[in-house]
Amino acid sequence: MEEAPSLASSVPVPNVQEMVRKDPLGIPQRYTRTQQEMDNINYMPSLSSDIPIIDLALLSLENQEELFKLDAACKNWGFFQLVNHGVKKEVQQRMKDGAGEFFKLGIEEKNKYAMPCDDIQGYGHAYVVSEDQTLDWSDTLIFLVHPTNYRKLQLWPKTPQGFKERIEEYSSGVRRVGEEILGCLSVIMGMQKHVLPGLHREIVQALRVNYYPPCSMPGQVLGLSPHSDTSTVTILMQDEDVCGLEIRHKGKWVPVTPLSDALVVNIGDVIEIRSNGKYKSVEHRAMTNKKKERCSYASFIVPVDDVVVEPLEQMVNAERHKMYREVRYGDYMRQAFKQKMEGKAHIDFAKILI
Numbered sequence: 001m002e003e004a005p006s007l008a009s010s011v012p013v014p015n016v017q018e019m020v021r022k023d024p025l026g027i028p029q030r031y032t033r034t035q036q037e038m039d040n041i042n043y044m045p046s047l048s049s050d051i052p053i054i055d056l057a058l059l060s061l062e063n064q065e066e067l068f069k070l071d072a073a074c075k076n077w078g079f080f081q082l083v084n085h086g087v088k089k090e091v092q093q094r095m096k097d098g099a100g101e102f103f104k105l106g107i108e109e110k111n112k113y114a115m116p117c118d119d120i121q122g123y124g125h126a127y128v129v130s131e132d133q134t135l136d137w138s139d140t141l142i143f144l145v146h147p148t149n150y151r152k153l154q155l156w157p158k159t160p161q162g163f164k165e166r167i168e169e170y171s172s173g174v175r176r177v178g179e180e181i182l183g184c185l186s187v188i189m190g191m192q193k194h195v196l197p198g199l200h201r202e203i204v205q206a207l208r209v210n211y212y213p214p215c216s217m218p219g220q221v222l223g224l225s226p227h228s229d230t231s232t233v234t235i236l237m238q239d240e241d242v243c244g245l246e247i248r249h250k251g252k253w254v255p256v257t258p259l260s261d262a263l264v265v266n267i268g269d270v271i272e273i274r275s276n277g278k279y280k281s282v283e284h285r286a287m288t289n290k291k292k293e294r295c296s297y298a299s300f301i302v303p304v305d306d307v308v309v310e311p312l313e314q315m316v317n318a319e320r321h322k323m324y325r326e327v328r329y330g331d332y333m334r335q336a337f338k339q340k341m342e343g344k345a346h347i348d349f350a351k352i353l354i
Ligand SMILES: O=C(O)CCC(=O)C(=O)O
Pocket: 208, 210, 224, 229, 236, 238, 244, 245, 284, 285, 286, 295, 296, 298
């Protein structure tokens, strides 16, 4: 059976959790951002409550009003909070508890699952491409979870016991959500529900668990640099009591305040390309907290490497000329992984520049 192709490599950098444990007040220069990079004058918390809330149960019934809301959310925000998604609270909690216990382990135990030098699966840091790059205030755990033959199980933590089963249980719930959303995106792009999922050939799913240690000066570092996701869609679970995620909306940074029971969904680059720019893969970043650690759980739904991604015929017209060329997904994703995360720079690979 076909194995998972390696994803990318990343320059090894210090473990942030360990660094904070040894020196809770220090902020090495490699992590400090300029005021311009922090861009905090554009912080607009009052817009947070305007982020659309969408009901998956209604969407699944192809409720016209909800499909209309989905269309508007993808056009205007690129992000929405998803309720009635069917992933049980206990399943979410078991995933959170498992990850929480893993990050509490000593560094020697965690490093048993360290990312190999040619891959970004396992425990470590992704998107570090040079020694002089400003670093993010976070550590991460990344796995390909589906299809099962893509798994590199040697990199899946054996402690805490049962963590693998928790990841599987959570991820299969999220995959169902992802497939349903792809079906609804298919409908709002004028196709039958099965078309967009079918265009993936097989749904590939990766899980990235981000761990953000507290930071004594949260105004000087970024937990995760601004970026758009290379996925088709991303489904994110966040801790309920700590804020951190911010999205770029009309030039302002808007926090995505955790909403009890909701999952955060965002449109990735694949949908931006397939919709010929109608739906936006929006830039987002993660901030740190002075007192509290934070975890987030991003599930990326993507096509297999060989799928050719290009604007759908019906999304190209006189008002919206073809904005993206065809790209093989595997090539698109790997060129993005070779760059540091810097906003949407990586989507230029697919842009038709005139
Ligand atoms: O921590 C967050 O809320 C954002 C995570 C994220 O954007 C990612 O993993 O791609």
